[in-house]
Amino acid sequence: MNGIRIIFNKEMHRVWKDPKMILSLFVVPVVMMILMYGLIGMLGSKSEKDVQTHRSIVRIQNAPEGLADELKPFSEEAEIQYLSSEDDVESVKTEIYEGKTDLLVIFPETFSEDIQTYQSGMPHPDVKTYYNPSETYSELARERFVGSMQEYEKTILEKRFGSVDVLTAFTIDATNQESQIMDEKKASAAYLSMMLPYLITLLLFAGTMSLGTDTISGEKERGTMASMLVTPVKRTSIVMGKLLALTVLSLISALVYIISMVIALPKAMSGLGDMSITLDAGQIVMIAFIMLTLAFLYVALVGIVAVYARTVKEAASYVSPIYLLVIVAGIITMFSGNDGHSWVEYMIPIYNSSLALGDVLSGELEILPFVITILSSVVAGGLLTAGIAKAFGNEHVMFHA
Amino acid sequence: MIQIQNLTKVYRLSNKQKKEQNTKEGKKIAADHISLYMKKGEIYGILGTNGAGKTTILRCLATLLKPTEGSVQIDGYDTVKEGEEVRKRIGFLTNEMKLDPQFRLNYLVRFFGMLHGMKDAEIEERKNELFQRFGIMDFQDKLIEELSTGMKQKAAIAVSLIHDPEVIIFDEPTSGLDIITARAVTDYLLELKEKGKTIVISTHIMSEAEKLCDRIAVIMDGKKVIEGTLDEILQQTEQKDLEDAFFSLYQKTNK
Numbered sequence: 171m172n173g174i175r176i177i178f179n180k181e182m183h184r185v186w187k188d189p190k191m192i193l194s195l196f197v198v199p200v201v202m203m204i205l206m207y208g209l210i211g212m213l214g215s216k217s218e219k220d221v222q223t224h225r226s227i228v229r230i231q232n233a234p235e236g237l238a239d240e241l242k243p244f245s246e247e248a249e250i251q252y253l254s255s256e257d258d259v260e261s262v263k264t265e266i267y268e269g270k271t272d273l274l275v276i277f278p279e280t281f282s283e284d285i286q287t288y289q290s291g292m293p294h295p296d297v298k299t300y301y302n303p304s305e306t307y308s309e310l311a312r313e314r315f316v317g318s319m320q321e322y323e324k325t326i327l328e329k330r331f332g333s334v335d336v337l338t339a340f341t342i343d344a345t346n347q348e349s350q351i352m353d354e355k356k357a358s359a360a361y362l363s364m365m366l367p368y369l370i371t372l373l374l375f376a377g378t379m380s381l382g383t384d385t386i387s388g389e390k391e392r393g394t395m396a397s398m399l400v401t402p403v404k405r406t407s408i409v410m411g412k413l414l415a416l417t418v419l420s421l422i423s424a425l426v427y428i429i430s431m432v433i434a435l436p437k438a439m440s441g442l443g444d445m446s447i448t449l450d451a452g453q454i455v456m457i458a459f460i461m462l463t464l465a466f467l468y469v470a471l472v473g474i475v476a477v478y479a480r481t482v483k484e485a486a487s488y489v490s491p492i493y494l495l496v497i498v499a500g501i502i503t504m505f506s507g508n509d510g511h512s513w514v515e516y517m518i519p520i521y522n523s524s525l526a527l528g529d530v531l532s533g534e535l536e537i538l539p540f541v542i543t544i545l546s547s548v549v550a551g552g553l554l555t556a557g558i559a560k561a562f563g564n565e566h567v568m569f570h571a
Numbered sequence: 572m573i574q575i576q577n578l579t580k581v582y583r584l585s586n587k588q589k590k591e592q593n594t595k596e597g598k599k600i601a602a603d604h605i606s607l608y609m610k611k612g613e614i615y616g617i618l619g620t621n622g623a624g625k626t627t628i629l630r631c632l633a634t635l636l637k638p639t640e641g642s643v644q645i646d647g648y649d650t651v652k653e654g655e656e657v658r659k660r661i662g663f664l665t666n667e668m669k670l671d672p673q674f675r676l677n678y679l680v681r682f683f684g685m686l687h688g689m690k691d692a693e694i695e696e697r698k699n700e701l702f703q704r705f706g707i708m709d710f711q712d713k714l715i716e717e718l719s720t721g722m723k724q725k726a727a728i729a730v731s732l733i734h735d736p737e738v739i740i741f742d743e744p745t746s747g748l749d750i751i752t753a754r755a756v757t758d759y760l761l762e763l764k765e766k767g768k769t770i771v772i773s774t775h776i777m778s779e780a781e782k783l784c785d786r787i788a789v790i791m792d793g794k795k796v797i798e799g800t801l802d803e804i805l806q807q808t809e810q811k812d813l814e815d816a817f818f819s820l821y822q823k824t825n826k
Contacts, residue, residue, distance in 0.1 A: 176686055183678065184671075400663045400668075402686070
């Protein structure tokens, strides 16, 4: 036990006494994340505002008389240039393609007469629009135009039939202002409970990756491991001390991430509504257990790779595929929904933790899947730890003998 | 006291190692049925060219490698079966073993003292003694990476001897050191010999072996080719000094 404590303390000392290490592990990632989300949020709201205030640039050929009045408020929000039938529309189409003009509308030359002399069975006058769906402004201009035209159509029909009532079979939510029944808080919490487990599993691994390869492969590479191996302390104590320290450090690193994210995310992404979630004590305990055992499993996983690698570089390249696997497991849980998981799924390490975290956040985790998840992580981590301890005693692994 | 009986160490070579060493053989015999005996209160020198098998023998003594055949006993403890007991009694130093560059010397000395089960007061006392002896008292609060090569070697020696071991195993302890630092190291080894410690060093510096070692074994290609005091070796080889003796032995084995 004493050996484990001494090694544990040394590993912690390595991190806490090194300002560069603290900076790179705990400060830089958080600052980067806040900046990143802040930037995304800022750009998002800026572009949204920009789109809203933009005056659409529209060309209309053969516009029927009085169109501008009929198409309010569209005509007031747009810079409209009216073209005669002789004007060249090809150059306008090129401008739309290039994103300089938002919308081209071509009315039939005889639009007004066609409307007035229309009789049942005659072809309808067809208004042509040209726009660029890859341009936000263009797409929006057409959307607004079509909306206004529908209103315009209504007034024409009213003139034709006296009333549009006969043309309406039913309405949907015409009188119902309370159509949307949702707790906005819950809606954003659902979003967060989908994202968080994925991010937690991911961030935990990211923290473990750099630290784990350094404390094991790094010490092997630098020749500092051998100094420890010639002292009477047990191999298993060295392994346990290192793995425990790594577990604690990656937990701290993940917690710093999560807390800063929970704080930074809602501020940055105000468009998504209130994203704060409230957890009761039971949920917090469950999350803590899941994260602790998962961190231990990750550390053991990185540890076994690191102990077999000759250099930190080699270890990093071996760890990358595992990182991808962790990402995939997280993505699967993100899209697998909240119901219908069998207890067998809770036996698959890593995947189960992500699954269980999602369940806890949405308040649906039962005790059996929880226990299975914890046991699965501990057993898998324990087996890997035993493998690492065995490798520490293997001269071929430790000294390439 | 160290008893090496029939020590044989065979390395499996990886494909990469085979290429590096330009061989098709899957094995390399680094130590070939070597038997040696080192007494208390003597400095025993293992001499050999690079790759002769010196470091392999010393690593077997330090429990880092397991003999493929034969056995090593240190103060009566078997290096394979009673590794922990052996490690309590040895101070081991080799060039490939380094002190962590990110730590302060003071911290590392304490750390290794604790790993040897020493109490704080014991560590402090022993540390002061060693640091004063090697003139590194003023550097104890420096990071290892800030120390010069000579200082690093002195620090490494101090760390390896913090628990006052009975058996001292140093692999080329003066290699890469300037003449003054090297002298400080060899003088200290002589002091330790007077205290009755068992000391084994490996070297390829003939003058160092002549001055320092009570008995010498010459290892070539993993085999012991001669063992004895300096006089015995000179007599057997009919040479005037150790360098000539070594060279004649080298020519004989490489005929």
